[in-house]
Amino acid sequence: MAPPVTLDTINPKVLKCEYAVRGEIVTLAQRIQQELQSNPGSHSFDEILYCNIGNPQSLGQQPITFFREVLALCDHPAILDRSETQDLFSADAVERARQILDQIPGRATGAYSHSQGIKGLRDTIAAGIQARDGFPADPNDIFLTDGASPAVHMMMQLLIRSEEDGIFCPIPQYPLYSASIALHGGTLVPYCLDEETGWGLEISELKKQLEAAKSKGIAVRALVIINPGNPTGQVLAEENQRDIVEFCKTEGLVLLADEVYQENVYVPEKTFHSFKKISRSMGYGEEDLCLVSFQSVSKGYYGECGKRGGYMEVTGFNADIREQIYKMASVNLCSNISGQILASLVMSPPKVGDKSYKSYCAEKEGILASLARRAKALENAINNLEGVSCNKAEGAMYLFPRIYLPQKAIQAAEDANIAPDAFYCRRLLNATGIVVVPGSGFGQVTGTWHFRCTILPQEDKIPAVISRLTDFHKGFMDEFRD
Amino acid sequence: MAPPVTLDTINPKVLKCEYAVRGEIVTLAQRIQQELQSNPGSHSFDEILYCNIGNPQSLGQQPITFFREVLALCDHPAILDRSETQDLFSADAVERARQILDQIPGRATGAYSHSQGIKGLRDTIAAGIQARDGFPADPNDIFLTDGASPAVHMMMQLLIRSEEDGIFCPIPQYPLYSASIALHGGTLVPYCLDEETGWGLEISELKKQLEAAKSKGIAVRALVIINPGNPTGQVLAEENQRDIVEFCKTEGLVLLADEVYQENVYVPEKTFHSFKKISRSMGYGEEDLCLVSFQSVSKGYYGECGKRGGYMEVTGFNADIREQIYKMASVNLCSNISGQILASLVMSPPKVGDKSYKSYCAEKEGILASLARRAKALENAINNLEGVSCNKAEGAMYLFPRIYLPQKAIQAAEDANIAPDAFYCRRLLNATGIVVVPGSGFGQVTGTWHFRCTILPQEDKIPAVISRLTDFHKGFMDEFRD
The missing domain is CATH 3.40.640.10 (Type I PLP-dependent aspartate aminotransferase-like (Major domain))
Structure with a gap:
């Protein structure tokens, strides 16, 4: 008897659907990461840098303390009245948790x-x-x-x-x-x-x-x-x-x-x-x-x-x-x-006068200012690459540079039966451990090639990202320059 | 210009979809609940008893302490090393939270x-x-x-x-x-x-x-x-x-x-x-x-x-x-x-020897034993109703009794243009505040009528549920008996 479910008998809409942000290049990155774990030194880099996805905390961004305090208290309201809680949590987090619990019928966060x-x-x-x-x-x-x-x-x-x-x-x-x-x-x-x-x-x-x-x-x-x-x-x-x-x-x-x-x-x-x-x-x-x-x-x-x-x-x-x-x-x-x-x-963070307001603002502004610096540094570095131009990251978490690929690189990609930008990104990953997503996963004007790179690596990693990317790109261009 | 979205222009599959557990009867219950709040005494009962949905904590069931301790600690790992935490949380919850965090890349529960x-x-x-x-x-x-x-x-x-x-x-x-x-x-x-x-x-x-x-x-x-x-x-x-x-x-x-x-x-x-x-x-x-x-x-x-x-x-x-x-x-x-x-x-609760094991078992067995008692009490009471038969709740959280509705009640439902079991359930809600779901929302053999009632009201409420249901049913049968 034939297996009941085959690619020919599933919903063709599922087959048609693509999701590049977690696509082939990420699967490859996960494989390399496993190789690095089981066999350190198997690659010319020692870690994978995931710049493929807007996932800040996976790259070391710390959560906002006030938010996490409130969540923890709502998860375990039994401790709200304990004296130790006053020492462990900020006073306005305790107050906010109480307010929220009062808004939930029966205070039941498990309903x-x-x-x-x-x-x-x-x-x-x-x-x-x-x-x-x-x-x-x-x-x-x-x-x-x-x-x-x-x-x-x-x-x-x-x-x-x-x-x-x-x-x-x-x-x-x-x-x-x-x-x-x-x-x-x-x-x-x-x-x-x-x-x-x-x-x-x-x-x-x-x-x-x-x-x-x-x-x-x-x-x-x-x-x-x-x-x-x-x-x-x-x-x-x-x-x-x-x-x-x-x-x-x-x-x-x-x-x-x-x-x-x-x-x-x-x-x-x-x-x-x-x-x-x-x-x-x-x-x-x-x-x-x-x-x-x-x-x-x-x-x-x-x-x-x-x-x-x-x-x-x-x-x-x-x-x-x-x-x-x-x-x-x-x-x-x-x-x-x-x-x-x-x-x-x-949508309703601590306000002026709240106990956590100052520390909250410091955390928030620290993160946003750092993101702005990282965006700028990466944008500058990318614009310094031969045959690459990059618009400003005015907002969001990404840069989407255009790469003017040499004809020889396009030909090599065709020979390997993948899109030229995917070819570039795969090479980048294999050479540096940096994961970015080919522009073809987002759509682009025909004949243009891009990649998406997040601005999320922590600031102490940015110089390494820039130098690895720069070195790789130079080598790539040297190899394929027409 | 016609509005861009009308019932005639949306996905007909959405129109076709029905979800009785949160259907019309629940909307009516929510309205009555608001009336009770804004105008206490407006109905012959003082609260709505939601027996329509398997939502135990909404009816007062308490969460398992160990689970909530671990969740709270994973939400706010910053407190794991504080001495107050040792007093506030059980030792094995702290240990489990550490184990779980170690399993998460970068310990990032926010990624x-x-x-x-x-x-x-x-x-x-x-x-x-x-x-x-x-x-x-x-x-x-x-x-x-x-x-x-x-x-x-x-x-x-x-x-x-x-x-x-x-x-x-x-x-x-x-x-x-x-x-x-x-x-x-x-x-x-x-x-x-x-x-x-x-x-x-x-x-x-x-x-x-x-x-x-x-x-x-x-x-x-x-x-x-x-x-x-x-x-x-x-x-x-x-x-x-x-x-x-x-x-x-x-x-x-x-x-x-x-x-x-x-x-x-x-x-x-x-x-x-x-x-x-x-x-x-x-x-x-x-x-x-x-x-x-x-x-x-x-x-x-x-x-x-x-x-x-x-x-x-x-x-x-x-x-x-x-x-x-x-x-x-x-x-x-x-x-x-x-x-x-x-x-x-x-899937991996506290085990013999763990600090929380005894209290965990007491909580778990307390809940399950109480559910068994509630199932039995409701089953017996429902089987005592005229023209109603009810199978055992061997498991899950529900009873699904069959009601042999008098012809006059079926006729009255037809006149009101609703299914006979929905007619019964709406009457029940209006008379008692008890919310159950008509069998027609689940499907049933043609010509048979049922309702689904959860066994979830807390034990101190069960006598009231039984007496309200019994009184209502007697009155209903008296009104419609052939």
Whole structure:
């Protein structure tokens, strides 16, 4: 009897889905890491440097103390009244834990919550959004999720009926979007960001691609925008955001705003503005625009990827659609409570006068200032490489340099049957232990080649990253220069 | 301009999906609860008793101390070396937290892990499975997930290509399965459990339904079995399990074994056996059967629903299919680390000689013994109701009594345009504040009516539940008796 499950008999959408951030190059890196462990000295480097993924704490970033204190106390509330706890934990963490527990029915952090998340925590998050934007936010619009990814899947599942439904995505894009659209059987409708203008978004490009999609019989349902950009690191200008809002309103598109890097802005001339703030400041309300904003505890200065906390703020949908979104959330019961609590903490951190305020600010500013320095140092170093140009990392956690590969390298990649940028990245890994992701995993203008490199190695490692990368690149060019 | 998203333009699979456990009756209960808060005395009862969902801690069950100690310490490892910690936490919890942190690369509980979960925790879980079954388990077969639900979705997404792919589900079934099959566009192929024989599973029924499905052009891909049963509470006999394994092997079906209630067995004459143990003891190995076992931290004596921890053990699939499952897991990066840690703890609790062993056993046995008493008390009371019969809750957390509704009640329900069991449950809620789920949400033999009631109210509440239910039922029968 034939095995019941083969590649020919599984869901072809699963086969089609790709996720480069944890793709082939990472599998290779894990193998090398095992070789280094079992046989030190087997490679010309002694550790793998994972610059493939926005996972700050895996590279040594420390968690924010206040957040972890509150989480620990909520996990084990039995110690709240013990005198030792006063010595071990900051007073405002104890107080915050009590407040949070009071918001949870029965103080039961081990119970399923409301499917959208604990109401009191949603109140806190809504207040945080309101403080950020200067416009009201409604706790009933908040859906707490296990990180931003499940929220994105939920919206794709809601909107996509068949491959005739299209979702606008930037190129390059974070591959969660291409993967999720593939899994749900829709069509990714690309719009290209303009590398020449620092990954700018041109409305003319959107219009052109919308027409092209229509002519193929594809109904575009939504527009994904990632701000600050991933993998591109740009921060959108306010005026550009207004144009995008206007375009979505005019064309009847749902605006899916990936705003998980809202705290990660490194240049004084740029500021993050949420799309909700922009649309409300244009006078647009619930009736004018379907807008979903995604936020996560994995990014920002907190970088709590392992906690899987996040939310989406859902505005502009009719009540009957909201009910369907609620139903989808309820099938999975609720997101994890620690993640819910953490999402409320990042949207409502210690304030002036709180016992932890000073140490909290020092931790936060230390991390953000260091990220800015690392971004700058890597950007400069990469721009010093022959045949490489790199836009500024204004925000997010990535650089996305363009490599002008020599024809001989492209030919060698073709002979090896892989994309030229994957060829470069594999060589880099084998020579230096540095893991970056080929641009082809994110999408790029045909004939251009890039890679994505995080700015996350700790500062004491940055010189080594730069010198290893520089040496490798020089050797690579020497080998393949036309 | 028409709103961009309407019920006519969303994914019809979302529309089709139903999830009774958090359906209409729960929405009504939440409304009444708000009324009770804002206007005490507005109803003839003073609180809502949620017997609709297996959510033990929401009804006052206390978490297992050792588990919470370890979670708190892993959340805030900075206190591990403080002297106060020795006074606040048990010594073996401190030791376990250290062990776990040592298993996490960089001790970073705030980092994304391997997409299948932290390797050291999977080692612990595999060892726990091996100790339970007496057969080897491989950590590479374990996929840690945010509760069992995402794991079930993942398998449905893998197996279902179109509505011509069928998934065998018991009737009655836990509505996660019907919801997930609907969302992924497959066909639920029902097999009826036999209420007369205590919700027994007859192979003849499986054969009959398999033929019926084939004649409709449906290829059945997998068989879902829930043991101990939800909503039915039965524990399968070993011989019955062997027949099921044989059937799946012969017919080339993937066996999806929902074993989340493996610790919830209340009668001395029954024992839980995993399907993996059964199939291995029959001499069947990897080549013979595709078998997925689902486990969750939400059930058992621990009942940690809010932590969203769980795993699936995936055996019998080819390497190329395993790669596809890994890819699906990697798109969502990883499950939450606290849930991962807790999954390792429930599969490896304190052992003889450990400092916490005695108190752990007392907590565990206290909860399980109380659940057994509550199950028995409710079962007896329900069987004393006129026109109601109820099988034993041998396991799980539910009773699923059959109500022989008078014709007049059925007529009244028809007039109100709802299912007769939903009519009964709504009346029950309005009269008593007790929330149960109509049998129609789980599926039942046509013309029979049931409801699902958890055994989870705390013991001091059970007499009130019984007397309120008894009084209501008497009044209901008096009103509608033919």
